[in-house]
Amino acid sequence: MKYAYLGPAGTFTEAALLKMPGGASAERLPAASVLSALAMVENDDAHAAVVPIENSVEGGVTATLDAVSVAHHLHITAEALVPITFVLASAEPMELAEIRSVTTHSHAWAQVRKWAQTTVPYAEYRPASSTAAGAHGLRNDPPVADAAICAPLVAEQLGLHVVDRQIEDVPGAVTRFVLAAKPGPVPEPTGADKTTVMIPLPEDHPGGLMEILEHFATNGVNMSRIESRPTGFGMGDYYFSIDLEGHIAEARIADALAGIHRISPKVRFLGSYPRADGKPQQKGPEVSEEAFAAAAAWIESLRG
Ligand SMILES: O=C(O)C(=O)C[C@]1(C(=O)O)C=C[C@@H](O)C=C1
Structure with missing residues (x-):
């Protein structure tokens, strides 16, 4: 592969x-x-x-x-x-006070902002396409910056001098x-899964977001992440990127997404996959597979 x-x-x-x-x-x-x-x-x-x-x-x-x-x-x-965890590394041994420019990935820079403000306040920030690209760039002629913020392992592999270590503002990130x-094929359900969906916010539909969320609430589906992002197609045109706890093979997830499809037909399923932390799904008896099967059988019997 x-x-x-x-x-x-x-x-x-x-x-x-x-x-x-x-x-x-x-x-x-x-x-x-x-x-x-x-x-x-x-x-x-x-x-x-x-x-x-x-x-x-x-x-x-x-x-x-x-x-x-x-x-x-x-x-x-x-x-x-x-x-x-990040280190500040330089090609040749340097003191913190000598550093006038620092390179790293923008997401890494955002995670050391407070450290940078107090430790290298006069250093200019030069963006890199990744933390490792910044570290490699210290060996360029001329170097991309005086120092790079990168993983301890890459500093060691490239033989860089570690000026400061554990510089992240929030330990345990x-x-x-x-x-x-x-x-x-969608990976098999494991009992500890996530489902990612993209839901365009329905246009001119008061309470659209609330209606979407209601489908998760009534089906006992917990969200582990929700973010709104512009679609890029016009001012005010937004979509929601959402991670749900559960697998598309479960009736409660399928039922919630089917309900959302009626409000926002361009909803996109982006995958169901095992959770990295292995935390098992919590669900009440009213949203168990048995409860959905019994409800469907009851409706069938009425139509009989
Ligand atoms: O630059 C890297 O080493 C990456 O893998 C990218 C990335 C990111 O995009 O967030 C990954 C982890 C860290 O949070 C900082 C940078």
């Missing part, structure tokens, strides 16, 4: 790839951006792509959310969680990554 990922070697995305099903034995194809990684799947140059989707401190990775929800026709088949592939 060939898996594309946000490269180069040494990104947090590569660490996530190794945790994905089939990741350890997959051929790893580094891509320069999230969009290129997803395009490699669409063009059949890779079977699947590993991309970051959400960080516990900085929130959604909008490039991924928009690409998976709107631009591409891909399904999520797995997720992985990677603990995030985690980034969530997904494996995206062309639509195919």
